[in-house]
Structures are given as C-alpha cells and as structure tokens.
Amino acid sequence: MKDDTKLIHTRKQRGPVKTVNPPVERGSTVLLPTREILYGDGKVYGRMGLTVHRELEAAMCALENATHCRLTANGLQSIALAVGALLEAGDHILIPDCAYGPSRRYCTRRLSAMGISATRFNPTIGEDIEALVQENTKAILLESPGSLTMDIMDTPAIVEVAKARGLLTLFDNTWGVGVFHRPLDLGVDVVMQALTKYPVGHADALGGAVLTNDPRLANKIAMCSEDWGISLSPDDAYTALRGLRSLHARLRQHEASGYKLANWLTTRSEVDCVLHPGLESHPDHALWKRDFTGANGLFSIILKETSEAELDRFLEAMTLFGMGFSWGGFESLLIPCDDQLNRIEGDRIHDRPGPLLRIHVGLEDPDDLIADLQQAFAAMQR
Ligand SMILES: Cc1ncc(COP(=O)(O)O)c(C=O)c1O
Numbered sequence: 001m002k003d004d005t006k007l008i009h010t011r012k013q014r015g016p017v018k019t020v021n022p023p024v025e026r027g028s029t030v031l032l033p034t035r036e037i038l039y040g041d042g043k044v045y046g047r048m049g050l051t052v053h054r055e056l057e058a059a060m061c062a063l064e065n066a067t068h069c070r071l072t073a074n075g076l077q078s079i080a081l082a083v084g085a086l087l088e089a090g091d092h093i094l095i096p097d098c099a100y101g102p103s104r105r106y107c108t109r110r111l112s113a114m115g116i117s118a119t120r121f122n123p124t125i126g127e128d129i130e131a132l133v134q135e136n137t138k139a140i141l142l143e144s145p146g147s148l149t150m151d152i153m154d155t156p157a158i159v160e161v162a163k164a165r166g167l168l169t170l171f172d173n174t175w176g177v178g179v180f181h182r183p184l185d186l187g188v189d190v191v192m193q194a195l196t197k198y199p200v201g202h203a204d205a206l207g208g209a210v211l212t213n214d215p216r217l218a219n220k221i222a223m224c225s226e227d228w229g230i231s232l233s234p235d236d237a238y239t240a241l242r243g244l245r246s247l248h249a250r251l252r253q254h255e256a257s258g259y260k261l262a263n264w265l266t267t268r269s270e271v272d273c274v275l276h277p278g279l280e281s282h283p284d285h286a287l288w289k290r291d292f293t294g295a296n297g298l299f300s301i302i303l304k305e306t307s308e309a310e311l312d313r314f315l316e317a318m319t320l321f322g323m324g325f326s327w328g329g330f331e332s333l334l335i336p337c338d339d340q341l342n343r344i345e346g347d348r349i350h351d352r353p354g355p356l357l358r359i360h361v362g363l364e365d366p367d368d369l370i371a372d373l374q375q376a377f378a379a380m381q382r
Helices: 003-008 051-064 075-086 101-113 126-132 155-165 215-228 234-245 247-266 285-291 308-317 366-381
Strands: 068-072 092-096 117-121 137-143 168-172 190-194 208-212 271-275 298-303 333-336 356-360
Touching (some): 003 234, 068 075, 075 101, 075 137, 075 168, 075 190, 101 137, 126 155, 137 155, 155 168, 247 298, 247 366, 308 333, 308 366
Parallel strands (some): 092 117, 137 168
Antiparallel strands (some): 068 208, 190 208
C-alpha cells in the first residue's frame, strides 16, 4: 500500500457499531464492570486516553513508521516530554541554533533548572558535531529544516556520530510531517511532531506526539508522561485524527502553491533571498533532495534593507495573508520574525540586514496570493 492509503486505513477493531470515525468519549471516569481492566489497552481513566487516542496513536505510527506513540497537549510539550524523559540531572544535550525558539528556551532555561546543561551548534555542522560531544553528553536535538532560517542538517552524518558515541538523537519533524521526511528511517531514535500544524490542518486545535521504535525508550517516555500528567483532550485528538485522513491531499496543494509563490518571490526586486530548501538556489538544496521527498507551504524570505514604515505599509496592505503565529492551516499567513531570530555571528543570514518574513502558503488559489503580495509590495513603495 502507498503511504496515503495506509494513513486512511489505520482504523482499529471496534464494537458492533462501526462508524468510519471513532466515537469521541468525553470522559474522565471510565466505569469498570469488573475488577479486571476494562479493555486491556489502558482505557481506564480519561488522562490515559480513550478510543480516539488509541486510533490517533495508530495513525501517527503509520505516518512516521513507528511502533510507539505518546500524545501530548501541544507540540512544545512533545519536545519537553521527549527530552525530559530521556535526560537526567548531570547530563548534557546539544541543540541547534535554528531550533524552534521555545524548544531552545526549554533546553536552556528549564533544563538548567533540572541540572541538565545544553550547548548550541551551527546547523551546518554535520559530522564535526563530534568535537562538541562531552563526557556527559546524552543526546542531540535535531530540527530540519530549522525554524525560520530553513537550514537543512546532515542528519545521517549526525546520527552516525551519535551512534558511535552512544548518544540519543531526538528530531522535531513538524515540517517533514512524516510525509516528506521520516527521521526514524534514517536511524533517529525519537521523533516529535506538533500535530497543531499540518495534521490538524485547520488552525482549530493543538496537539503533539512523541514517536519511537525502541520499546525501552517508549517505556521511559510513557512513565514520564504519566508522572507529569500529560494528556490530550478527546476533542482535540479527534480533530487531529480527522485532519490526518486528508493530510496527503492537502500537502500536495500546499507544496505546489508554495513552490509557485517561492519562485515568484525570487523575481521580486524587494526580496534579498528566498529561504526554501526545494529551490536550487538554497545552499542546502542537495542535502534536502537526498533526505526529503517534497516540501510543504512553509518557507521564509529576507527583504532587502527596508524601513520600519515600509514594512508596516506592506504588512497592513495584505488582505489574504493574515499576520499570526503558527502554520499548517488552510489559510495563508505571513509574519515578521526578527524578534524571534538570533542572528549569530557566522550564520548564513547574519550579514543580510533586511527583515525576515515567514510565509505559510495556504490552500487559496496561488494566483490570488501572488496578487495580494504584489499589491502589498506596491503599497510599500508609496
Ligand atoms: C517546528 C515547530 N515545532 C514545535 C512547535 C510547537 O507546537 P505547538 O504550538 O503545538 O506547541 C512549533 C510551533 O510553531 C514549530 O514551528
């Protein structure tokens, strides 16, 4: 079976009434008919998940080619859970400069309060990451493409070093979604995803997932999740599962429209560079082509040097693009990101002074989106 067929047919065996979608049991208490465990698969209390959660876990395992899945209330919590479950006081973790801002903050502020230290690395480091490994290094966090700057890491090279040195690799695969990229197939130990983005796909719920093929790691993650009381509401689990069924079809459109806009933006005189790994002009295009099978609708651009007033005129003139956080929904978004960006000496964008804008290309007709940006650029010049 092809991947899109598999993702639609992960339904589990249920009782005599077989609706296509699972029931949403809104429950904390589960009434137990005997002292025996009710269903034998952990559905004894709402926090551990009910029917819809088991079905979402099965679909996520199909998506990422994993055997174990643990759900969380949002994407950031999936990263906090994976890292928190597998490291302990005295350990050290390596984190990329381009990781999603709140992940970086968690790995520095929160982990340091837990007695775990972190060192940042340049995402282009590849096998040279070995030089940063300390005696107490336990894990490497990966995210590729990196948030905002869209750097692609040489994941197989980093995994090879990690395996040789006995380190765990944890990968935020929210961009690759398990459709364009499957880190577990490349030897990564644990994958995290923000279901909030493309799996939910309609900007109306949050969720997260931690996935692995290693039963020992899965057990540690499950125990930590229980200790921290992590859960996902049944309605949000249902929303994510429903979104997954149309994921492949939606992504095909996001991908095509994303390329159309990215290519058009390369022709604009206002744009300094387009950071889309699927474009041949992207410095990591060869790595991306080797390890990914496609692109979604999220990429960034850097404008040429622009005054604050010009940028305001551009943003305020947009009518179809909304200015808001998150991505992966049906609607297009464009947001200036310099506040979240730490331009580090030696990174690729350090010497590009213009503002970085992150663009999410939604499911509108791409020609309408181009027209919207065209008139916003015109308003900027006024
Ligand atoms: C790459 C990446 N990982 C994780 C997250 C966190 O997801 P959530 O907002 O569900 O916590 C985000 C959110 O923007 C993200 O972009």
